[in-house]
Amino acid sequence: MQYLHTMVRVSDLEASLHFYCDLLGLEEVRRKESEKGRFTLVFLAAPADEARSTELQAPELELTWNWDPETYTGGRNFGHLAYRVADIYALCERLQSGGVTINRPPRDGHMAFVRSPDGISVELLQEGEPQAPQEPWASMENEGSW
Numbered sequence: 001m002q003y004l005h006t007m008v009r010v011s012d013l014e015a016s017l018h019f020y021c022d023l024l025g026l027e028e029v030r031r032k033e034s035e036k037g038r039f040t041l042v043f044l045a046a047p048a049d050e051a052r053s054t055e056l057q058a059p060e061l062e063l064t065w066n067w068d069p070e071t072y073t074g075g076r077n078f079g080h081l082a083y084r085v086a087d088i089y090a091l092c093e094r095l096q097s098g099g100v101t102i103n104r105p106p107r108d109g110h111m112a113f114v115r116s117p118d119g120i121s122v123e124l125l126q127e128g129e130p131q132a133p134q135e136p137w138a139s140m141e142n143e144g145s146w
């Protein structure tokens, strides 16, 4: 068995692509439009990292955008998406400058949590050893609720 993807429904596809691709760094690998079903699926993947050639394709993120607006409630049982990142401070700076809430700042240079436009929690884990504590992150408090 192979883990293929995680699907999240998004209320604004362009805002979600800006968050997941322009800011977080994922790449669109394919998309499917359904006129009959009135929805768009966009599959995103983390850029291939030459340093880590694994046989298994890493799981993708499937964004589902329903053309007819829906209110997505509940889902408390869903926790978060997690990505290993090369430079957690640089990425959090890019996300914050793009208006993203840093729910848990990378105080320890190891782990941070941010939220997508739809409130999906995304965990960022520093690759390798944690980075040295860096201001302003080291003294920042958590933002927002969990």
Ligand SMILES: C[C@@H](O)C(=O)SC[C@H](NC(=O)CC[C@H](N)C(=O)O)C(=O)NCC(=O)O
Pocket: 007, 009, 037, 039, 041, 062, 064, 066
């Ligand atoms: C392509 C494959 O990875 C899928 O996940 S298609 C699954 C299919 N998705 C849809 O019909 C999208 C629109 C629908 N209105 C929705 O919001 O899901 C599906 O069966 N979805 C139902 C589900 O529970 O995922």
Ligand code: NI
Pocket: 005, 007, 062
């Ligand atoms: Ni799917």
